[in-house]
Amino acid sequence: MFDIHEELKKLPDKPGVYIMKDAGGMVIYVGKAVVLKNRVRQYFHQSANHPPKVQAMVSKISEFEYIVTDSEVEALMLECNLIKKYRPKYNILLKDDKNYPYIKVTMNEEYPRILKTRRVERDGAKYFGPYSSNLAVNDTIDTLNKLFPVKTCGKRLPKDIGKARPCLNYYMKQCLAPCQGEVNKEEYHEMMKKICSFLGGQYEEILNDLKTQMADASEQLEFEKAAQLRNKISSIAQLSEKQKVLSADGQDRDIIGFSGDASDLCIQIFFVRNGRVIGREHYIFEGEGNEDTGYSLSTFIKQFYNKVQHIPSEIVIQQEIEDGETISQWLSGKRGNKVKLRVPVRGELVRLVKMVSQNADISLKLYKDRLKREDNPHKEGINQLKKVLELENAPRRIEAYDISNTGSSEIVASMVVFIDGKPARQEYRKFKIKSIEQQNDYASMQETLYRRFLRAKKEKDENTQNPKFSELPDLILVDGGTAHVNAAQQVADEFEYGMLIAGMAKDSRHRTKSLIHRGEEYELSSNMPLLRLITEIQDETHRVAVEYNRRLRAKRYTHSELDDINGIGEARKKALLKHFKSLAAVKKADIHKLQEVEGINEKVAAQIYNFFRKA
Template sequence: MFNIQEELKKLPDKPGVYLMKDSNGEIIYVGKAVVLKNRVRQYFQSSANHTPKVKAMVSRIKEFEYIVTDTELEALILECNLIKKYRPKFNILLKDDKSYPYIKVTMNEEFPRILMTRKVEKDGAKYFGPYTSAFAVKNTIDLIKKLFPIKTCNRVFTKDGKKQRPCLNYHIHQCLGPCQGNINKEEYRALMNDICSFLGGKQEEIIKRLERDMLKAAENMEFEKAAALRDKIASLKHISQKQKVVSNVLSDQDVIAFSKDPTDSCIQVFFIRGGKLIGREHFIFEGIGDVSDKELMTSFVKQFYTSAAYVPSEIVLQEDIDEADIIERWLSSRRETKVHIKVPRRGEKLKLVEMVSQNALIALNQFKENIKNQDKLAKEGMAKLKEILELEEMPNRIEAYDISNTGSTEIVASMVVFEGGHPEKKEYRRFKIKSVESQNDYASMQEVIFRRFNHAKKEKEDKNSEAKFSKLPQLILVDGGLGHVNSVLSVLEEMNISIPVAGMVKDDRHRTRGLVTGNKEIDLSKDLDLLRFVTAIQDEAHRFALEYNRKLVQKRYKGSELDKIEGIGPKRKKALLKHFGSIKNIQKASVNDLEAVEGISPGLANKIFEYFNGGSRI
């Protein structure tokens, strides 16, 4: 039995990280402390100064553990990593843990290429970004390839200068043909430097040089060359006009500001590179309107830059953050050069922060408006379902089920929950089918329904258990037709449970077309709002089931005993597992059974048999 008061006495007088846990042992909060003894004890002293959020958290703490570190910086890094790993419910969490796309110019190669990547490495290449849209990155790369005739292949040219067969791009004049020796390394790298200048926002210098080349070509009566240069200049000018100059500072900056209301907050980030805005992103934090500005900003900065592939030299903030000097040291170690965190009080940077804050307010208002619209559609959807299905009460809780399988293996089912017309992901459940060995959706659905409501029955009998299935739905929707509906109803009747059931049926193009009950099918095509509502439920059930199925399949194909047998690669491993269903069945198989699998030769079959049985076929 964990005695909190006794454990508080044992806390060390050192920096570290502490983890608060509830009665289930789940980590509900991760924090950092300069002195563990002082910080952790504060939670269990007088609650007069605690916020409602802290009071709610402390009431659920049943035990805690801590990790001692040598320095505050180590504690900060560990805290960030643990929050990312466990995502505790009482920490301020980023919902969107995104990896942004970058443009990579492989200047570490003799003949560089241009690629899209989501990982910034210390490899000698040049990186530009982050961009908030992969589509925009691809368009930019396509434009560069049109403006600059660079190589796009992965060929590595030999040092003896031997020519290789050119590709189509060379013949249509979209590649200078380094494989043909038409351009030397120095000339090619000069072209790539122009591309880097272009990506860095220095189009003006390139335009001036191209204009000189165009005039020279015209003077030499090379009119086709001059016309091509003219078109290239026009494209560059168009791009230059689209990029907005927002800062006179030419260093890389991230500008971070927020907007709050009594319930929700929005943080906006502007990515400024070389004084020009190349992208922006916003993050919504629901239900934390009472969090202080400093806590919100501190939590965001730590989590955002834990996953960021690139840290700029300057981070401009709307609000001061806790332990800014330690966070600066951490970010500087990540960047490997000095990072400055600034909170401007006047001047250009303050105006920039105010602009970002205004954008955050706009994004927050749009979010609120979307929520209102979604609430309206959800309420109308539930009301219409009550009417067309002739339900006795409003279906405030809807449970939807779907079966997913890979042939006869990894048969799984999903249970998704919509409460008040919105997905309640904490209530989702997934099942691995146990009683069905071959593909049988009806039997699989019956097993799931029985297990789900049997759990509910046991939770009701055992008052001390954590209730995970005790809430019962007012409506059950299943992915399928009348057969699926009847299979579910038969289980419910045996368990003496009365809950309406409807099937979500699809057309020949695998799109939701209507609902089916025991006595009729209802066409939803004439009510688009209701069709969208039901489709959203059906798609979510399918997504959740398919996600679990793929996870199990990947787990089964990865890291199995078969990897230890020489001659078995991914294709043969997949063929064996698909044929036999499991490693256990492969272990029981005879040599003749193994030879029956496509791609398995008699010699390899004998080798597999020997591995699992310690002897030959005889």
């Protein structure tokens, strides 16, 4: 039995990370401390004036663990990694894990290119960003390709020089064709330096040069050339408008501000490169509005910069944070040189932080307006579902299942979860059907539910930490009619689970039509709140299943074991999979069966047969 008060006495007087767990052993909070003994004890002081969220967390703590580190910076790094691993309920969590796009100029190559990337590496190339969207990156690269005749192909130079004729871009005067060996390498690099200056926001030199060229062309009566130069000038002007100049010093920095109300918090970040805004993002943290904003800001910075590819030399923030010096040391280590966290008190940066904070306020209000418009749109639908299915209580957790297949291959199932009428995407699960090789929706549904319930039973029996299947649904919905419901009910009965199972039926136009339950069909056309709810659940379940099926198919057709067999190209691989429906069936086939496939002769059939039976 874990005695919290006894364990508190054993806490060391050292830096480290502490891990709070609930009665089920699930990690509910991860934090770091300069002195573990002092920090962890604070949670359990009767006189502590904790915010409501912390009070709720402390009431659920049944045990804790701690890890001692050599320094506070090591503790911070470990804290970030553990939060990413466990995603504890009471930690502030970023809801997206996207990597921002960058523009890469391969100055480490003899004939550099301009690429889009999401990875920043120390490879001698120059990187510009991050940009807030792919669209911003694509627009910028398109503009550069109009302005400069730069190489866009993947030819390896000088190795591939002269091995092929120049491409269409050369004849359209959009490439200097270094692949032909007629381009001076030094001149090409000078052009790439201009591109880097352009990406750095230094437009004036290029604009003045283009205006001079346009004037000369007009004087020489070369009106077509002058028009082309005019279009280039217009492209630069449009790009310059998108990238607003924020500061005259031309420094790279991120500016972070926030705005909160009684319940929620919005943190906004502007990416400033060479004094220009190249992108911005905002994050909404529900239930964090009445928390300590310094703590929220610190947590955001740690999570955000733990995943981004590039860290600027300066991060400007709206207020001081308790562990600012430690975070600065950690970021400096990630960047490779000094990173400064700065809270401005006067001058231009104060104005910029205020502007970012105002944008956070606008984003928060827009979020609130959207919530008001929605006002839990499925609340009435849930109540109607309770009434129609004659349930004692409104179903809080609904699990929905669908099967997707391509003929007899890549048979998969989706498990989608709605909690209180809203999709809980972190609870979604996908299954690849293992027990059958031919299309059979009933058997596929039974395998899916059997595996789902078996995992729940195993996690409960073994008291698994961080379980994924232990929470059982109040209601199961399956895509299909009475036969699908009966097939699913057999599995639930085998595990002696008493939850109700209902079917979601569609009409001839594949639109949600009715609910099937207890052998009866309930038409939804006269119950709009319930129809909207079931339609969203059914569509979401179908979407997840189909996307998983497509991903597996793409993987199968891009690479498989068949690719490793001599004499098997794309045509023969597709013919084999089309004939046998699956790779497993190809492996089982004998030489005579293999020869039945178009394009497979006796020699190739023997190669395939022997390949799958080699020692």
